[in-house]
Amino acid sequence: MNTTPDVLRILPEVILTITGVLIMVIEPSLPAGANRKSMGWLATVGVVAALGASLYQYQLPPGTGFFGFVQTDAFSAFFHVVICGIVLASMLIALDSIGGPTGDLGEYFALLCFGAVGMLLMTSAVELLLVFIGLEISSISTYILAGFRRKSARGPEAALKYFLLGSFATAFFLYGIALVFGATGTTAVYTIAPQLGSSQMPLLAIAGLGMILIGIGFKVSAVPFQVWTPDVYEGAPSPVVALMSTAPKVAAFAVLLRVLYGALPALHTRWVPIVWWLSVLSMTFGNLGALRQKSVKRMLAYSSIAHAGYILAAFTALSPDGVAAASFYTFSYAAMNVGIFAVVSHAGGFDDRLTLIEDYRGLAYRSPLLGAAMAFFLISLIGIPFTGGFFGKFYVFSSTLHAGFVWLTVIGLINSGIAAFYYLRLATAVYSKAPETSPADSVPRPAMSLLFALLLTVAATLILGIVPGRILDMARAGAGTYSSVNPAADANTANR
Amino acid sequence: MVPIYYYLILSAILFSIGVGAFLIKRNIISVFMSIELMLNAVNLTFVAFAHHWHQVSGQIFVFFVMVVAAAEAAVGLAIIIAIFRTRATLDVDRIDLMKL
Numbered sequence: 001m002n003t004t005p006d007v008l009r010i011l012p013e014v015i016l017t018i019t020g021v022l023i024m025v026i027e028p029s030l031p032a033g034a035n036r037k038s039m040g041w042l043a044t045v046g047v048v049a050a051l052g053a054s055l056y057q058y059q060l061p062p063g064t065g066f067f068g069f070v071q072t073d074a075f076s077a078f079f080h081v082v083i084c085g086i087v088l089a090s091m092l093i094a095l096d097s098i099g100g101p102t103g104d105l106g107e108y109f110a111l112l113c114f115g116a117v118g119m120l121l122m123t124s125a126v127e128l129l130l131v132f133i134g135l136e137i138s139s140i141s142t143y144i145l146a147g148f149r150r151k152s153a154r155g156p157e158a159a160l161k162y163f164l165l166g167s168f169a170t171a172f173f174l175y176g177i178a179l180v181f182g183a184t185g186t187t188a189v190y191t192i193a194p195q196l197g198s199s200q201m202p203l204l205a206i207a208g209l210g211m212i213l214i215g216i217g218f219k220v221s222a223v224p225f226q227v228w229t230p231d232v233y234e235g236a237p238s239p240v241v242a243l244m245s246t247a248p249k250v251a252a253f254a255v256l257l258r259v260l261y262g263a264l265p266a267l268h269t270r271w272v273p274i275v276w277w278l279s280v281l282s283m284t285f286g287n288l289g290a291l292r293q294k295s296v297k298r299m300l301a302y303s304s305i306a307h308a309g310y311i312l313a314a315f316t317a318l319s320p321d322g323v324a325a326a327s328f329y330t331f332s333y334a335a336m337n338v339g340i341f342a343v344v345s346h347a348g349g350f351d352d353r354l355t356l357i358e359d360y361r362g363l364a365y366r367s368p369l370l371g372a373a374m375a376f377f378l379i380s381l382i383g384i385p386f387t388g389g390f391f392g393k394f395y396v397f398s399s400t401l402h403a404g405f406v407w408l409t410v411i412g413l414i415n416s417g418i419a420a421f422y423y424l425r426l427a428t429a430v431y432s433k434a435p436e437t438s439p440a441d442s443v444p445r446p447a448m449s450l451l452f453a454l455l456l457t458v459a460a461t462l463i464l465g466i467v468p469g470r471i472l473d474m475a476r477a478g479a480g481t482y483s484s485v486n487p488a489a490d491a492n493t494a495n496r
Numbered sequence: 497m498v499p500i501y502y503y504l505i506l507s508a509i510l511f512s513i514g515v516g517a518f519l520i521k522r523n524i525i526s527v528f529m530s531i532e533l534m535l536n537a538v539n540l541t542f543v544a545f546a547h548h549w550h551q552v553s554g555q556i557f558v559f560f561v562m563v564v565a566a567a568e569a570a571v572g573l574a575i576i577i578a579i580f581r582t583r584a585t586l587d588v589d590r591i592d593l594m595k596l
Binding site: 131133143144154155156157159160164168171175178179181182186187234235495 | 514518528553556
């Protein structure tokens with residue numbers, strides 16, 4: 001028996017829930033025209049506290065709480081820290097780019113808090129019921145956030161597309177859970193694995209696995225389930241895109257690791273080929289799609305599809321190194337992607353004044369700091385050494401190569417080369433002289449909160465690129481929680 | 497006693513009808529209804545398996561699915577109203593400001 005009080009196992013979630021409720025209670029009592037940014041700072045304090053609580057969870061003895069519903073271990077703590085960091089940065093970005101006293105800002109920050117609760121629960125849940133509830137808390141909050149510019153024509157359209165395809169995916173995910181429950185008689189992640197061996201209905205479990213992969217595939221926007229991504233990113237406000245292109249995906253990848261490695265390792269001969277194809281299609285389609293985009297946000301949407309492909313590649317390795325590489329890549333992807341959306345949000349504002357790549361011409365002359373930050377994140381997204389993006393790709397592809405997937409590695413490396421073209425196109429636009437008047441001339445001076453957000457993301461990207469060892473050790477500790485990960489597993493299923 | 501396969505086949509058919517309607521229907525409300533149909537097909541599967549395994553957890557799952565479906569409906573209908581206010585149409589083919 002462990003003696004850790006259950007509430008400590010969900011401490012970050014409790015803190016964020018209280019913060020969100022406080023904001024909802026205080027906000028209506030403010031006078032009508034008053035500035036609501038104080039609510040944002042309150043939310044920021046809550047997220048910083050949740051980040052502290054997540055770091056504290058590292059020191060808890062690993063174990064489960066609430067009758068085996070949540071489990072805190074090195075794995076969940078790692079993803080908690082990443083998600084809290086993303087939410088913190090995206091709050092600071094929102095504080096910078098939302099101007100004037102807007103009436104519904106209180107809800108905005110409360111929804112960020114509630115969404116974060118759902119994502120955090122997804123990473124620590126070891127019961128599929130709680131995974132499902134966490135997924136829905138996070139999804140429903142982000143559906144609303146995506147349509148936050150409800151007066152503009154594009155806001156509700158983005159929200160509608162996100163909502164319809166998101167709920168469609170949820171239904172598939174649920175059906176998958178139901179079928180796995182039917183095959184094994186349980187929905188607890190770590191009792192599914194032993195039950196699966198004695199199951200009389202293995203076909204049900206395989207069908208369930210397929211359905212779960214479809215559901216998660218939508219959430220992480222893997223090809224062929226990516227159709228919603230560019231439209232939603234284009235229509236949603238940029239500070240929201242900073243959050244929803246990273247945090248829900250990080251949480252969904254954590255769920256996928258738990259389900260595939262924790263619950264269904266016995267079916268790896270079935271899911272490794274499927275994930276192989278998802279990964280190759282996402283990388284290739286994402287990068288080729290990004291090449292012909294003119295809008296910056298659409299280009300970054302396709303780039304996020306490609307990055308989902310890189311992360312999925314690590315899943316096929318079936319080794320602790322693969323799990324660690326996937327965790328490490330989600331962290332570095334989150335750092336650089338939130339960072340670049342910090343620049344995009346500030347340059348374009350809440351209403352997207354700058355949309356096309358051409359509009360960014362001369363940004364570096366208007367604001368050297370923003371230009372430099374953007375170039376730095378683009379370099380990291382390409383994967384040039386001394387940035388987080390380089391070591392992310394390095395670990396992912398060394399784990400796939402180690403597992404014997406030569407073709408997957410080759411395709412991945414070719415894709416990283418293709419990706420350089422479109423990232424560099426944006427970087428050259430930022431650093432080339434504007435003709436005479438460029439839309440980039442209207443970019444305001446960054447506020448203090450944006451500088452904090454940039455500092456946070458630049459520091460994370462640099463640390464991941466210069467001293468990756470410590471973070472990788474943390475990711476490895478998380479991977480070590482999967483006893484099912486078999487190092488000797490199948491160099492012979494490889495070589496597709 | 498009705499064998500469990502009957503329930504599974506029925507719920508698979510309902511789920512497929514939901515998927516088909518989601519892809520074919522042009523009115524947003526109908527698309528939304530087909531998602532509800534898919535969720536209810538899943539509920540039927542859960543109840544059938546809960547009976548098969550003599551496990552109450554499957555039935556508890558159904559309650560949570562219903563609660564979540566209600567929350568989703570509230571948000572979804574709000575989004576649909578926002579769409580109707582800006583476009584005055586509920587045809588998915590005409591919600592195409594951003595091309596796919």
